[in-house]
Structure formats: C-alpha cells, structure tokens
Amino acid sequence: xxxxxxxxxxPGARRALGYAVDLAKLLGDALVIxxxxxxxxxxxxxxxxxxxxxxxxxRAALDQAVETATAAGVAATVELVDEKPAQALLDVADQHxxxxxxxxxxxxxxxxxxxxxxxxxxxxHWSSRPVLCVPPPADAGE
Amino acid sequence: MATQSDGAHPEATLKPGAIGFISSMVIGLASTSPAYSLxxxxxxxxxxxxxxxxxxxxxxxxxMLLIASAFYYLNRVDSDCGTTFSWVTRAMGPWFGxxxxxxxxxxxxxxxxxxANVGVTYALLAFGADDLVENGWVVNGLTVALIIVMTAIxxxxxxxxxxxxxxxxIAQVLALIAFAATALYGAFAGTSELGSxxxxxxxxxxxxxxxxxxxGALLLxxxxxxxxxxxxxxxxxxxxxxxxPGRAAIASTVVLLVTYVAVAVSVVAYAGVDFLTENAxxxxxxxxxxxxxxxxxxxxxxxxxxxxxxxxxxxxxxxPASRTGLSMARRAALPKAMGHxxxxxxTPDVSTWTVAVIAIVWxxxxxxxxxxxxxxxxxxxxxxxxxYYGLTGIACAIFYRHELTKSAKNFILIGVGPIVGALLLFWxxxxxxxxxxxxxxxxxxxxxxxxxxxxxxxxxxxxxxxxFMIFWRIKDGRYWQEKTSVADPVLAxxxxxxxxxxxxxx
Numbered sequence: 001x002x003x004x005x006x007x008x009x010x011p012g013a014r015r016a017l018g019y020a021v022d023l024a025k026l027l028g029d030a031l032v033i034x035x036x037x038x039x040x041x042x043x044x045x046x047x048x049x050x051x052x053x054x055x056x057x058x059r060a061a062l063d064q065a066v067e068t069a070t071a072a073g074v075a076a077t078v079e080l081v082d083e084k085p086a087q088a089l090l091d092v093a094d095q096h097x098x099x100x101x102x103x104x105x106x107x108x109x110x111x112x113x114x115x116x117x118x119x120x121x122x123x124x125h126w127s128s129r130p131v132l133c134v135p136p137p138a139d140a141g142e
Numbered sequence: 143m144a145t146q147s148d149g150a151h152p153e154a155t156l157k158p159g160a161i162g163f164i165s166s167m168v169i170g171l172a173s174t175s176p177a178y179s180l181x182x183x184x185x186x187x188x189x190x191x192x193x194x195x196x197x198x199x200x201x202x203x204x205x206m207l208l209i210a211s212a213f214y215y216l217n218r219v220d221s222d223c224g225t226t227f228s229w230v231t232r233a234m235g236p237w238f239g240x241x242x243x244x245x246x247x248x249x250x251x252x253x254x255x256x257x258a259n260v261g262v263t264y265a266l267l268a269f270g271a272d273d274l275v276e277n278g279w280v281v282n283g284l285t286v287a288l289i290i291v292m293t294a295i296x297x298x299x300x301x302x303x304x305x306x307x308x309x310x311x312i313a314q315v316l317a318l319i320a321f322a323a324t325a326l327y328g329a330f331a332g333t334s335e336l337g338s339x340x341x342x343x344x345x346x347x348x349x350x351x352x353x354x355x356x357x358g359a360l361l362l363x364x365x366x367x368x369x370x371x372x373x374x375x376x377x378x379x380x381x382x383x384x385x386x387p388g389r390a391a392i393a394s395t396v397v398l399l400v401t402y403v404a405v406a407v408s409v410v411a412y413a414g415v416d417f418l419t420e421n422a423x424x425x426x427x428x429x430x431x432x433x434x435x436x437x438x439x440x441x442x443x444x445x446x447x448x449x450x451x452x453x454x455x456x457x458x459x460x461x462p463a464s465r466t467g468l469s470m471a472r473r474a475a476l477p478k479a480m481g482h483x484x485x486x487x488x489t490p491d492v493s494t495w496t497v498a499v500i501a502i503v504w505x506x507x508x509x510x511x512x513x514x515x516x517x518x519x520x521x522x523x524x525x526x527x528x529x530y531y532g533l534t535g536i537a538c539a540i541f542y543r544h545e546l547t548k549s550a551k552n553f554i555l556i557g558v559g560p561i562v563g564a565l566l567l568f569w570x571x572x573x574x575x576x577x578x579x580x581x582x583x584x585x586x587x588x589x590x591x592x593x594x595x596x597x598x599x600x601x602x603x604x605x606x607x608x609x610f611m612i613f614w615r616i617k618d619g620r621y622w623q624e625k626t627s628v629a630d631p632v633l634a635x636x637x638x639x640x641x642x643x644x645x646x647x648x
Contacts, residue, residue, distance in 0.1 A: 008485065008486075009485040009486070010485075010486065037488075039299070039488045039489065040299025040300070040301055040487070040488065040489060046225055046227070046228075046462065046465035046466055046468065046469040047465070049228075049465065049468060049469040049472060050465050050468060050469075050489075050490065052472075053468060053472060053481065053483050053490070054483060054488045057483055057485065057488075106486075115298075116298055116486075116487075117298065117299065117300060117487075
C-alpha cells in the first residue's frame, strides 16, 4: 500500500517526513510526497508567474524530501499538483488508494489556524482516510 | 527508488473547466467594480459634461472594446493571464515592457487608497454615521486600517468563496438598477424635490459638451471600464467549450453598459444639472447624497453596494499589482526581494506589503495636498491606464505582424482594432495633457507648478518610473538582455502545443 505525505516548509514537515519514512519502512509501503502548488487568488494578472514561483519552491522542497526517504531505503515518488495543498493531498491519496495521509502542523492555536488557514484542519474534516498530524518538535515551538 | 511520477506537472498550467456561465459573467462585472466606479466618477463626470454624461460613458467604451481585442489575442499566445508587462516586453523590447509594467503596477497601487476611502465612506453612510464622514481623522484612520487589513488578507491568501462573490456582485448590480429605476420614476412622476428634468435621447450624444470638458469626461470613462478586459481573458479557464465565455462576456458587457447609462441618465434626470453643478465640490459623496434623496429609508441598499464593491476591489487590485511586482522581480526587472514568496501562504508577501505601503503613503499625501483628492488621483490614474492600454494595443499589432495578412478577421481584430483603440487612447492622453497644462480647464481651477494637479501626478509617477528604470538598468542589466519575438503561428490560429512544443490538434 501507499502512504501519502504532504511536504512543504512548515516546521512540522521535517518531523512528519521522519514519521512517514519510518512507517513506510515498517509497513513495507511506498511513499508518495505531495506538494500542492496552486497559489491563492485564481483571478487576475500574472497568475502563471505566481504559479511558477510557488512550483519552484515546491520542487526544491520535494527534492530534499526524496533524498531523505531514499537514503532510508524507502521507495519515494513525488507529485507536484496544481491544486491547493489540502485538495492535492486528497486527490493523490485517492489515486493511490493510500493507507494514510501524513502532514506536518504548525503547532499553533486553533483560532490562529482557523484564521490563517490550516491544511491539517481541512484534511481532518474532508478526508475519508486516516490522517496523521505531526506537530513540530517541542523545542521548536514559540 | 525516487522517480518523478506521471502525475507531476513540470510546467504550471491552469485548470480548465473551472468556471461556468454565471461566474464568468460575474467576473466581467466584478473586474470593473461597477458600483464603486459609478460612485467615484458620476459626480466629476456630470460636473464636467452635465447632461451629456451618459454619452461620454458610452463613448469611452469604444477604445476599451478595441483594446480588449488586443488583450484577448495576446492572452492566446502568452496564455495563463500574462499582462502588459510580459507582452510589451516580447513585442517591443525591455524598455517599453518595463514602463508598461510600471504603469500597470502603479495604477493598481494608486487606486487602492481611493477604493478603501470609498469603501469606508459609504459603509459609514450606510450605517447612518453621516457625521463621522465629515471627520477627516476618522475617515483617514479607517481607510489606512482597511488597506492594512485587506493587504493582510491578500498575503494570507484568504479568498471569498466564488459563490459568495457571485451573490455580492449580483446584489450590487440589482441595487444600482433599483436606484436608477426609482430615480427615473421620480423624475417622470415629478416627485423629485430637486430640479428634475425629463431624459432626452440627445444626452447620449458624446460630443454634446465638446472641448476640454469632453476629454476630461472620456478619461474618467476609461477609468470606469478599467478591468473590463478580464471578461474576455478567461477563456481557457471557462468550462463548456468556446461558446460559454463568449456569451458570458457579451452578457456582462450588456449588463455593464445598461447599468452605467441607466444610472447616469437617472442621476441627471432626477437631480437636474443645476443641483449637480451647485454640489460639484461635494462630488466625492454626491452619489451618497443622491441615494438618500432617491431611495429614502432604503438608501442603505445602494450605499452598502458601493461599499462592498469598493472593499472587494481592494483585494482584486492588490493581488494583480503585487503579482506584477513578482513577475518583474523574477525576470530581474525589479530587485529580487520583490519576488519573495511566503513559504506558508505562497503569496508574494514582500511585493504585496510594498504595494500597501506605497498605497497608504500615497493616499495620505494626496489627501493632505489636494483639495479634490478623488478627482485628481482618478484622472491621473486614467492617464496611466490610457498609456498602458495604448501600449498593449500597439504591442498586439507588432507581436502579430506576420499573422495580420492571413485573414480579414485577423487584420481587423488583431491589427486595425487594437491600433485604432491605441490611437484613440493616445489622442485622449495628449489632448488631456494639453488641457491640463492649462489649470483654467480643471473645473476646480487649482494649479500645481502652473498646471493641473492630475498632470503633475501622472507625469510625476512616470518620471519616477523612468528614473528607477535607468537606475535599475545600470545596476542589473539582465532583464535588458531579453529579445523581442513574434506570435507563434500555431497559437495565433487558436491551436495548442504540448509540453514538447509539438502542435496538438484541437
């Protein structure tokens, strides 16, 4: 089976990667690392340039994650999807009939998360699969 | 092993099939922000040309229509919502491209203050806090606060749901039409307490007023339609093949024109020219005053429509302006920091806050210096809009020069139309500059440095741009290495290419 990991530059993401790699190794699963590259604000000028800028960041993050996974001996593929992060994870999880979705969190208050928009929060409501939310290490907190 | 899966998208592509008929029609309306535009221009326009305001509004649409054709065709070859900056750079080289990008970015920046100000003023009026509107500290404080909040929302990337936006814009148009209908009824039934007059067809004659007043009014008309080209630009994203966006664009245009002309006619008919001329100096709030007169206890409907229209537009204005900054920075045409993407929100945060800071400083300075801040900055903005629209029209014909003679349709829609549109706008630009260089022609009669304030603002923005451009050319010449090119014949004919550049049958 497959484990889907949402990987970006959030503080919890590196730790989430660690957990996802451990789990994949333990269960003999493949790892699919996802980055949803759609920027907010679909309307308006220079959208394509904004898209490219976000996708570049995503590609850099994904390359780094794949290296880590490969070094640990886990088969990893990457998907850069032109959807918003939560939707991208749900779509990819469905495509691969994933066992589990793993995401890093910001480890912030629910109110802050609701105001700023939280991918884990959306996933917990929308996903029909189990979701594992990995907070950033305690010493990295505010 | 690590592999790039098939699901990876190497190039950024926009999702097809995202938008339906109602939504594309709404985008056409929302991008011009009709309630705000009318509230902002109807006062100055009537003060300039009196009963011929409806005609001037109709006439200003013609160059807009011709330039929209240029946007449509340029979008086809450089799809995914490029702008004047990318297109003009390709067609006419980096110098013109940079100036086009500067103009488009600065128009976005400069209008934000006016949008937020109108949003605040009309919200206060809608809630009956009419006294506070007179208090400069309250209005300016709230305006700056609103700009900061809207910028934060843009940086965080929060969006209203498409459905909610649809409801908002439809409510705005309905409120405007209700206002126009009530005012016209009042004018015909003689219930207006102002000096109402009966509408005549001659009001639609754009040349009725003539002279400097006319060019001033036409320039404001260009401002009223500013953004309308988005309605024709969304083809690739709209579901239901090629007919849906076409019909939606036509529908939104008809609705827009009918609303503008109906409101202009009803304002003139209900209030009469005398009342409007007497209250010319209050034109910033004249639409609010008239709403109270016409709708009585229901005026909050119109006032709230104007307020939501203006507030919603701050967001749709900040985003493109900041993206132009991002786009220019990524091509080394602006400092690299402007291209910074916030890792969490995925928005160009540095560029967005830069837009906000310039907008706030600008708003406060103009408010302090000018006796007629709204009119002066809108007219100055219109000069910049006319400049970059005109540039886009010329760029279209140059970029497509090898395609023009392939069919009569190409020749007219890609060549003659955009060029005529551009010439009309440049004519308007030059005529206005000549008129404004004589402050007597400004109906406020104020002079800065011996000429009309809008001209000082417009030229000032342009000169700052040129100076900054030369500075940046000396500091970092990479962007100036870009070469001009011509339209790809396959894309120009409406075809597509796949990722490897091979032609794909439709």
